[in-house]
Amino acid sequence: MSINTLELMDDYFHERDSSWEKYINQAVHEMVSTGIDLVSDGQTRDPFIQLFTRRLGGCRIRDRTEIVGPVEYRGPITVMDQKYVRSILPKKTGLLGVLTGPYTLTKSCVDLFYHDEKQLCFDFAVALRKEAEQLQEFVDVISIDEPFFSHGMPEFADELIGTITKHLSCPTRLHACGDVSGMVAQLVELPVDILSHEFKASPHLFDAFQEFPSSKNMCVGAVRSDDTCVEPVEEIISHIKKAFDIFGDRVVQIAPDCGQRLQPHDVAFQKLQRLVKAGAIINGR
Amino acid sequence: MFSFTHEQKVVEISGVHIGGQPGLHPTVLFGGVFFKGDPDFEDAKRHLQTLGELSKDTGVPVIPDFFIRKESFVESIIEFIEKTLPRHHPFSVDIIDPSIKIKTLEYLHEKKLLSRTIYNSIHIGSTKEEIETLTRHPPEAAIIVAFNPKDKSPDGKLEVLENGAHLTEKGLLTLAQEIGIKNILIDTAALAPGENSGAAIAAIPVIKEEYGLPTGCAIHNVVEKSIWLNEYPLVKKTVDVASNMNIPLFGGDYVIFGPIENVDFVVPLIAWQDILISEYAENYFGVVPDPSHPRRKLQR
Numbered sequence A: 001m002s003i004n005t006l007e008l009m010d011d012y013f014h015e016r017d018s019s020w021e022k023y024i025n026q027a028v029h030e031m032v033s034t035g036i037d038l039v040s041d042g043q044t045r046d047p048f049i050q051l052f053t054r055r056l057g058g059c060r061i062r063d064r065t066e067i068v069g070p071v072e073y074r075g076p077i078t079v080m081d082q083k084y085v086r087s088i089l090p091k092k093t094g095l096l097g098v099l100t101g102p103y104t105l106t107k108s109c110v111d112l113f114y115h116d117e118k119q120l121c122f123d124f125a126v127a128l129r130k131e132a133e134q135l136q137e138f139v140d141v142i143s144i145d146e147p148f149f150s151h152g153m154p155e156f157a158d159e160l161i162g163t164i165t166k167h168l169s170c171p172t173r174l175h176a177c178g179d180v181s182g183m184v185a186q187l188v189e190l191p192v193d194i195l196s197h198e199f200k201a202s203p204h205l206f207d208a209f210q211e212f213p214s215s216k217n218m219c220v221g222a223v224r225s226d227d228t229c230v231e232p233v234e235e236i237i238s239h240i241k242k243a244f245d246i247f248g249d250r251v252v253q254i255a256p257d258c259g260q261r262l263q264p265h266d267v268a269f270q271k272l273q274r275l276v277k278a279g280a281i282i283n284g285r
Numbered sequence B: 001m002f003s004f005t006h007e008q009k010v011v012e013i014s015g016v017h018i019g020g021q022p023g024l025h026p027t028v029l030f031g032g033v034f035f036k037g038d039p040d041f042e043d044a045k046r047h048l049q050t051l052g053e054l055s056k057d058t059g060v061p062v063i064p065d066f067f068i069r070k071e072s073f074v075e076s077i078i079e080f081i082e083k084t085l086p087r088h089h090p091f092s093v094d095i096i097d098p099s100i101k102i103k104t105l106e107y108l109h110e111k112k113l114l115s116r117t118i119y120n121s122i123h124i125g126s127t128k129e130e131i132e133t134l135t136r137h138p139p140e141a142a143i144i145v146a147f148n149p150k151d152k153s154p155d156g157k158l159e160v161l162e163n164g165a166h167l168t169e170k171g172l173l174t175l176a177q178e179i180g181i182k183n184i185l186i187d188t189a190a191l192a193p194g195e196n197s198g199a200a201i202a203a204i205p206v207i208k209e210e211y212g213l214p215t216g217c218a219i220h221n222v223v224e225k226s227i228w229l230n231e232y233p234l235v236k237k238t239v240d241v242a243s244n245m246n247i248p249l250f251g252g253d254y255v256i257f258g259p260i261e262n263v264d265f266v267v268p269l270i271a272w273q274d275i276l277i278s279e280y281a282e283n284y285f286g287v288v289p290d291p292s293h294p295r296r297k298l299q300r
Helices: A005-013 A021-034 A079-088 A102-108 A117-135 A147-151 A157-165 A181-187 A205-210 A233-250 A265-282 B041-058 B071-084 B098-110 B128-136 B154-166 B172-179 B199-211 B220-224 B227-231 B233-249 B260-285 B294-298
Strands: A056-061 A065-073 A094-100 A141-145 A172-175 A194-197 A217-223 A251-256 B010-013 B016-019 B028-033 B062-067 B091-094 B117-122 B141-145 B183-187 B215-217 B254-259
Touching: A021 A079, A021 A265, A056 A117, A056 B154, A065 A117, A079 A094, A079 A117, A094 A117, A102 A117, A102 A147, A102 A157, A117 A141, A117 A157, A141 A157, A147 A181, A157 A172, A181 A205, A194 A251, A205 A233, A217 A233, A217 A265, A233 A251, A233 A265, A251 A265, B010 B183, B016 B028, B028 B041, B028 B260, B041 B062, B041 B071, B041 B260, B041 B294, B062 B071, B062 B260, B071 B098, B098 B128, B117 B172, B117 B183, B128 B172, B141 B172, B154 B172, B154 B199, B172 B183, B199 B215, B199 B233, B220 B233, B220 B254, B227 B233, B233 B254, B233 B260, B254 B260, B260 B294
Parallel strands: A094 A141, A141 A172, A172 A194, A194 A217, A217 A251, B028 B062, B028 B254, B062 B091, B091 B117, B117 B141, B141 B183, B183 B215, B215 B254
Antiparallel strands: A056 A065, B010 B016
């Protein structure tokens, strides 16, 4: 659903408060109607970097976010939206809280203040931890999105992610799309409950993970996010079966490889529907 | 008092200069005509006459800002402008509904009035059809409203000008340039108390330093939304008028001051403020005021 900017301006001219809930409602409703049983809030407000940096102290939005002071938590970022989503979700549907990871935030910003990547990473992590503490009251899983891990992980990744996840009461997930085959040794050591990767676009990840046995639960990417071709159900089933052969009952989630933001609406919808159908067949429903 | 390091653009719209370093040109006023109800042309005529006299006496340029709220008003209001305003006097058209905007642009084109027109306004809600019409019939100048519903701070206003805040395909400045708007004025989008109302004033020096473009706003809207002031009706009127001083004091170039009925109060007030600014700007920054400046006209 595209944002109705004319309506937003009409609210401005007529001095009315604008509500964003209808956009969240639409996104959530569509995800639920495909049959998937773990949904997010749709991240309708902003791209995934600005969504967080807009509300954090020390950040200034320009073409890219600029860091102009100490990064500080100033209050809930996604919490109110997640609370709203919880209020409209069917009881059986789970809610995924999504945090853009501290390393990805750091790599996406222009640092005009710290000149110390590690310190900036950890200040983002401390701020995100405060968000996570509130988020866990409303969501079933907290996912930390770190797409920049596919380009290389910092040596302090373990401590960095742990800053957010330590002692949280709800399960945590690390999502890193892209080809992470060179990073698996580090990934399996991260302090999260579930690892989520794009196994469909990068099937050689199965081999890479086989080299590093671990007890981590897995979220297996089973439809591509970078291709408009809608995968046949049989193809998805075959892919999931391969995942089961390798990870066994540690496969706890199947999902798209990554967010579907760039897909045409009908393509994204069909991909989710087929994913649900494949899951139902695998689960014997 | 401000002096900006970024080169400041001065636009000339049908003989009226807007922009530049503080103290160079007088602050330009926009007074609203036909705010409510059906247009009262006789009443408007009287106010326009007062406006012209005050402007001449003080050196403060006043541009009438014509509200066109219904499609059926378009032709009569434009014909009124054509007949009543002095031949080269600029004016602005202040319209919310996109279809009325389109019809107005087409009629202004037909009447050959676009060279005197300030289009109020381009913003994130400007429609494809409106943009196409603007491209076919570009007005002499346009006001861009830097309203960013995601971020009401000065940074948010810059963001919407720069890249559309991911609400539009491109930034509003690029959009206006692609349309072919030669003279761009930035409106910093005043918001109600509790909605970061001060940001509209704080954004003025920020935007002028960033782009050097003529900048202003309708800060009196904040007064209208300050409900508690209703307990003090006399003071409310004073505050409404006085609020406009904030704009030139923060380096702004133009003031959208609300109903034209207030012109008697606002013109001398702004003339006084312009003199204050000019004295310091010339003494400290060496900005010599234009011969038309109130300081030249009124300060003996």
